[in-house]
Amino acid sequence: MRIKKLELRGFKSFPNKTEIVISPRITIVVGPNGCGKTNIFEGILFALGEKRAENLRGNAWQDLIFSGNDKMSRSGTAEVAIVLEENDEEFEIRRKIYRDGRVENYINGEYISHVKWNDRIYEIFPQGKGYALFKNEDIERIIMDAPKVLKELIHSAA
Amino acid sequence: MRIKKLELRGFKSFPNKTEIVISPRITIVVGPNGCGKTNIFEGILFALGEKRAENLRGNAWQDLIFSGNDKMSRSGTAEVAIVLEENDEEFEIRRKIYRDGRVENYINGEYISHVKWNDRIYEIFPQGKGYALFKNEDIERIIMDAPKVLKELIHSAA
Amino acid sequence: AKKRFFNLYNNFKENIKEVADNLLKGDIQIELENPDDPLNSEFVIKASPFGKRVRAIALLSGGERALLALSIIFALHQVSPVPFCVLDEVDAALDDANTLRFVEFIKKLSYSTQLFIITHNKRTMESGDILYGVSMEDGISRVFSLRLEEIS
Amino acid sequence: AKKRFFNLYNNFKENIKEVADNLLKGDIQIELENPDDPLNSEFVIKASPFGKRVRAIALLSGGERALLALSIIFALHQVSPVPFCVLDEVDAALDDANTLRFVEFIKKLSYSTQLFIITHNKRTMESGDILYGVSMEDGISRVFSLRLEEIS
Ligand SMILES: Nc1ncnc2c1ncn2[C@@H]1O[C@H](COP(=O)(O)OP(=O)(O)OP(=O)(O)O)[C@@H](O)[C@H]1O
Ligand SMILES: Nc1ncnc2c1ncn2[C@@H]1O[C@H](COP(=O)(O)OP(=O)(O)OP(=O)(O)O)[C@@H](O)[C@H]1O
Ligand SMILES: [Mg+2]
Numbered sequence A, B: 001m002r003i004k005k006l007e008l009r010g011f012k013s014f015p016n017k018t019e020i021v022i023s024p025r026i027t028i029v030v031g032p033n034g035c036g037k038t039n040i041f042e043g044i045l046f047a048l049g050e051k052r053a054e055n056l057r058g059n060a061w062q063d064l065i066f067s068g069n070d071k072m073s074r075s076g077t078a079e080v081a082i083v084l085e086e087n088d089e090e091f092e093i094r095r096k097i098y099r100d101g102r103v104e105n106y107i108n109g110e111y112i113s114h115v116k117w118n119d120r121i122y123e124i125f126p127q128g129k130g131y132a133l134f135k136n137e138d139i140e141r142i143i144m145d146a147p148k149v150l151k152e153l154i155h156s157a158a
Numbered sequence C, D: 001a002k003k004r005f006f007n008l009y010n011n012f013k014e015n016i017k018e019v020a021d022n023l024l025k026g027d028i029q030i031e032l033e034n035p036d037d038p039l040n041s042e043f044v045i046k047a048s049p050f051g052k053r054v055r056a057i058a059l060l061s062g063g064e065r066a067l068l069a070l071s072i073i074f075a076l077h078q079v080s081p082v083p084f085c086v087l088d089e090v091d092a093a094l095d096d097a098n099t100l101r102f103v104e105f106i107k108k109l110s111y112s113t114q115l116f117i118i119t120h121n122k123r124t125m126e127s128g129d130i131l132y133g134v135s136m137e138d139g140i141s142r143v144f145s146l147r148l149e150e151i152s
């Protein structure tokens, strides 16, 4: 299982459709403060099923839609898609946010309920994403939670 | 009012007496991870009246005494002193931690009660030290507390 | 009393605007949550870098938050000065351009305020007039004087 | 069941010891809070860099904590692998020597795990095979492909 590419459209500071091809090994992202790097990170979190807008620095889902400025008007929706490859087969997971705060999920372009969608994500990350995607601010939390996480992991694997 | 020098002895990773002359303008401290830089920062916090060992990464005051290793045995006490200059006159504030967790305070070598000592520190920092000494981890707290701090500051100055 | 309050309040707003221009390269707005009851009202802080319309503090990036915190500190300092300021790796999240602004700022500040700065950043290092290196051997820390030529 | 538990438990202790040797350059000890009741006991983590006797996690430095967190992540990964790992500026607190260790480590890891890494650090940058630069103009972010020659 690997990620092939990431697409952002109308998501946070990415109003235009942006496609990011992901290396099979190491992909690096650099840029000045405030240019949008963590927004990309949050796009991936969102695509993989983040349940709370607050974890993506928004008060509500619609805060994650490009808010517009003098040069470009606000976007109507925010979309993030990830193309994954598993056993030589590609499939795309996509999520869309509407201005009324509704979030819709799609697999290979087909609308799918939140429940079915969570099951699919769980197949990719059986232990949850908390330990595969993290940022500098998570370091303390990782250290503090480690004894509990470790106990759960060892017991569930045993 | 300015700091002239800082002295550490038996404090955290500084078992030997260490004197650090402070520049009237900019003093820089560098070094690899874990070498003792934040320990110096905590030494200054301690000398200026930190009330809780937990804020200096200790569970109790005696945790701040050099704990010893194969090369050097544990220290009996931890001491931090700061020499200040005010109106062409120098004075020294010193604090000492004993293994039983007792903390004693001295001004110019003379033992002084905690209350009197706090008054003296308050003269140096009438608004409290929270906004003069801070580290990377304090950035969120500074932003979150700013509205309240601002209100208090403006009202107390008015 | 109301007059004195607004005097200081507006004064501070100007302080922080000037700091924000130079350090954050953005706007920092201080507002009263309750303008009809100014003396009891809570304060609200909004910030946005130049060219960005978003004002919510929650949406600022890591580096922008560091600069916002520093702007607040330095603006507070103008209202209520302290004799010295001790900073421990507060420049960790800053990119090159912002590090230069930070260094310019602390150089100005150092004329009126003593600064003691712990850093891993070479630019910040170069701003110092006394430089110390700390090393640890066998769990024991030692402090050495450094000259700037040796480092750069 | 008790046998399976101890099997995995000891396995993990070995995993994290190996990671700790290479990344943290120290010891990480996993213990049972309650050795007489292993299947219900909570876990305790102690860590200390080589040469230092202090074991309390509270006393570790900023950079040491970052390495400890990374060691935990990578050791967990060996027990329960995930297909890809996304890191946002997790190397911010590392000095030069530790950055090199971190880079060595992720290079090895990348043979079995896809890595997507956001960084300000030049060494980390150099480890990538696909490099993107992000810039913002008028509040709009754009992504560019970069070649390594242009940067170093
Ligand atoms: N909904 C939105 N619409 C438009 N712009 C947004 C939106 N949400 C966030 N932004 C902008 O995105 C910027 C933050 O980007 P991000 O956090 O990705 O920066 P970064 O590249 O990670 O920077 P750093 O290196 O400082 O961590 C902010 O300046 C904010 O104005
Ligand atoms: N009471 C003590 N006795 C002996 N050593 C101690 C004591 N307290 C802390 N230390 C040691 O001090 C070290 C931490 O030092 P410090 O936090 O100052 O590092 P630092 O230079 O700030 O590093 P970084 O750049 O990673 O922030 C730890 O390795 C710890 O073992
Ligand atoms: Mg960021």
Ligand SMILES: [Mg+2]
Residues within 6 Å of the ligand: B037, B038, B039, D061, D062, D063
């Ligand atoms: Mg430190």
